Amino acid sequence: MNKEQLYQRVGDIYYQCSLIIRESLGTVPSTAGNVAIFCQTEDEYTKLTHIANQLVRPSDNPAQKYFQLVEPITIDATGEAPATTLSWLYIRKPAEDSPESGDVDYVLTQADYDKLKDQVKNGSIKGASIYERPGWDMVEFRSQDYNGLPYVSVEAMVEKVRVRF
Numbered sequence: 562m563n564k565e566q567l568y569q570r571v572g573d574i575y576y577q578c579s580l581i582i583r584e585s586l587g588t589v590p591s592t593a594g595n596v597a598i599f600c601q602t603e604d605e606y607t608k609l610t611h612i613a614n615q616l617v618r619p620s621d622n623p624a625q626k627y628f629q630l631v632e633p634i635t636i637d638a639t640g641e642a643p644a645t646t647l648s649w650l651y652i653r654k655p656a657e658d659s660p661e662s663g664d665v666d667y668v669l670t671q672a673d674y675d676k677l678k679d680q681v682k683n684g685s686i687k688g689a690s691i692y693e694r695p696g697w698d699m700v701e702f703r704s705q706d707y708n709g710l711p712y713v714s715v716e717a718m719v720e721k722v723r724v725r726f
Contacts, residue, residue, distance in 0.1 A: 577709030593719035
């Protein structure tokens with residue numbers, strides 16, 4: 562795997578996540594700039610981490626989860642997915658509970674997010690659920706038709722997830 566292949570993988574994750582969001586909401590909100598690649602093997606994790614370390618700014622924070630890219634990844638509009646720029650990268654170790662290729666965080670205003678949460682609680686948004694984790698306030702979207710795991714929240718929350726807590 563090389564830098565171009567990592568960028569291609571990030572683009573694929575963004576596209577898959579955007580399709581899920583569009584299918585559920587009818588639109589694709591702006592991204593928060595966060596993208597995670599979910600590794601499926603330890604070997605893949607080792608290789609991707611090695612490449613990513615050459616692309617991100619180092620951090621002295623041992624709890625850092627997402628790392629800021631030296632050069633953000635710009636993704637052109639493709640079909641149903643609008644153009645975006647991703648500035649934060651997380652390479653995740655293999656986990657049996659997430660066979661997806663990765664995730665992207667999307668943001669809404671507080672008012673729109675509150676409305677979305679009410680709709681999710683009422684069961685009126687396809688594939689959406691409240692992400693149940695202490696200290697987190699996000700809506701998770703899943704679809705068997707696509708290979709991604711998008712999350713929607715407000716700006717303050719998506720900035721918070723960049724650091725483990």
